Amino acid sequence: MTFSPTTLGTGIAGYNFLLRTRATQQAALANSPQVARDTEHFREKLKDIQTSDQLMEDRAMLRVALGAFGLEDDLDNKAFIKKILDSDLADSKSLANRLADKRYLAFAKAFNFAGESGPQLPDGKSxxxxxxxxxxxxxxxxxxxxxxxxxxxxxxxxxxxxxxxxxxxxxxxxxxxxxxxxxxxxxxxxxxxxxxxxxxxxxxxxDRNTVYGFASVFADAAATLETPEDLLEDETLLTEALRVFGLENDVYRPDFLDSVLRSNLNDSTSFANQLEDKRYAALAGVFDFHEMAQAALAEEPFTSTLQSFVTTLNARSEPVTTSNDFFSDIKLMLETYKFFGLPSRSNQAGYVNRILNSDRSDPAAMIHGVTDGRYLALADAFRIEEPNTDRIYPPEFADQVVTNYLDRQFEISIGESDESMRVALSMERDLGKVIGNAKGNDSRWYGVMASNLLREVFETVFQLPDSFGTLDVDRQLKELKHRSESYFGTSALEDFTDPDRMEDLRRRYLMQSNLQSSATSSSASIVLSLLSRG
Missing domain, CATH: 1.10.3700.10 (AGR C 984p-like)
Known part of the structure; x- marks a missing residue:
């Protein structure tokens, strides 16, 4: 069963009735079979729309998308809409940017198929x-x-x-x-x-075994650790330190760890350096307890590898998500090599890059052949993954498009029985967009002249004749501003964002529209009466 809106009266009384019942009526519209199928289909399939061609090929998707921007009449104008969707929005000469009707630009911006930043919400957030x-x-x-x-x-x-x-x-x-x-x-x-x-x-x-979990835990503690006992007696810190190197099982070997942490790494015969697994020497190097003790005896300032690494990592505004992020941050790269005790050599970056970008799901991947646990610990700590190249729609995108679509479909339904009601329902939204899209007051008035709906509103309120639109545009601009000043005390369109002034504009439009409609009906009745007498 198709949706049929309920109206009660005309003019201001009819509009107030619509306001009171709109939520209920629009819910009925949303639940009507065709609309419900289309909107549910849009929500389900949106994530699969990666190209303009895919949107153009799905008529139901396109119907909702166009309808959300008041462009439902272009559903079959596919060649034109395709050009709009593929417009380069950075190019002022592109089709979407050149059209006077800014609904097309808003439509192109929302899906943004030609832009690198991907889809964006109407509020401009990509x-x-x-x-x-x-x-x-x-x-x-x-x-x-x-x-x-x-x-x-x-x-x-x-x-x-x-x-x-x-x-x-x-x-x-x-x-x-x-x-x-x-x-x-x-x-x-x-x-x-x-x-x-x-x-x-x-x-x-x-994922606390990543460097981010590690850095978070040690952010405040790094400068306070002065002896192996300080670390070994703090279960949380010790667990995190062992995790980042993949040595969790050693948490139950305090004596062994004490010997590791006290090691002098400058001495090749020290305990940590004698161990086959080089991760232990790297662990000792992170805390630098031996070097720290020597500096304290000499009363010299000392910054541990731990402090330098945590400070460098936390200084980044965003996490490392690609190998390019890692290697383009030279300071972080060098601090990371030092943190994991990796040697400095000419081919180090290339070797680490291949490990970081290894496909772990591939048994033949390079990472599965690495025997040095320090490199594996580094790879696990940063967890570089293949970036997702799919278009990602913001969480609210589908909901906003569907909401806009339902709003406009409701207005269209109302307009089929009373066009002035449709105009009254949408005028605030359309005027708001004109004000938002243009900076200067004159430019905004030109936007009003370019909008059929807004032109109808102001020409009706100002009681302008049908021939007004044939005047020179500069003359029209001057007259519209003059009458606005006379009727509303301002010629600045931005002032109509004030709720009271907007309500005054809507009330005057409905009253004048109702008067014109009544006059037309009376004239028609007189003509019919005269004809019947003949």
Whole structure:
């Protein structure tokens, strides 16, 4: 069954009725068979749309995408829409940038097939920005502390009602989605397990053997460790130190570790240097307890390898995610080599690069043939993975497009019975976009003239004749500004962002439109009466 809106009266009374019932009526529209199928299809298939061709080939996807920007009439104008989607938005001469109707530019910007930053939300936040925000989420607290990102995330999973329940959400986020006995998996609502899986924070908690977990734990403690006892007596610090080198099992060998940590690495016969596994010498070198003691006796300042490494790593604004990130940061690269006790040699970078980029799923990969545990520890610590080259849509992208689509479809349905109501419902949004897209007041008025809907609003309110549009544009600009000043006390379009002034504009439009409609109906009645007398 198709959706049919309910209207009650015309003018201001009819508009107020629509405002009161819009939520209920629009929900009915969203649940109507065709609209429900299209919007659900859009949400499910969006992630698979990697090219403009794929969007063009899926009529249902394209119908929702175009409808969200008020461009539903172009559904069959595929060649033109393809050119819009493939426009280079950095080129002012590209088709999307040259069109007076800025809906096409907004459409092209949203999907941004030609740009490197990928899709972006109407607020201008790109997928690259959102991905960066998401990449920074290493713990549940990181997400819970980012209110806007948390709200967007919960909305994606239809869990907005939980935004204030931080204790509960933390338990969900730290759940292991692969473990049937975990907190999220034991909840009856599967959306919580899906939320936990999306962030996989349980895995990130387990990743404390990475340099980031290590640096986080040692950030405040690095400068306080002066003797092997200081480390051995702190279970947390000792565990993290052993983990980063893959030596967790040695936590139960305190005497052995004490001998390792006291070793003088400048002496080839020292305990750590005599061990076959070179990771122990590297561990001793990180804390430099022997060198530190010597410096203390000489009353000389001393900075340990641990302090230098932690400071350098924490100074980065973003984590290392590619081998290029690692090698382009020369200071971090050298500090890392020193941290893991790796020798300096001319081909070191090339050798490490091949290890970092090894495909661990390939049994023949180089990393599986490395016998020196220090290189394996480095590779595990940074966990370089093949970058995802797929287009990534921001979490709110599908929801915003669908919401915009439903808004416009509702307005179209209303317009089929009363066009003035459709205009009244959308005028605030359209005027807001004109104001936002242009900087100067004159440019904004030209935007009004270029918009059929907004031109209709102001020409109706100002009681301008149909022939007004045939005047020279500069004359039109002057007259519109003059009448705006006369009617509203301002010629600055930006002032219409004030709710009271916007409401005044809408009220005047509805009243004048209703008067014109009544006059037209009266004239038609008179004509019919005269004809019937004949």
């Amino acid at each position: 997928a690259e920005d959102v991905t960066r925000d998401l990449a920074a989420i290493r713990t549940a607290d990181d997400l819970l502390g980012n209110t806007s990102l948390l709200r967007a995330t919960l909305k994606t999973f239809d869990l907005e009602g939980d935004i204030g329940n931080t204790f509960f959400l933390k338990k969900v986020l730290e759940s292991d989605p692969t473990d049937p006995a975990s907190f999220a998996r034991r909840l009856a609502d599967p959306r919580y397990a899906e939320l936990a899986e999306a962030f996989d924070l349980s895995d990130k908690v387990k």
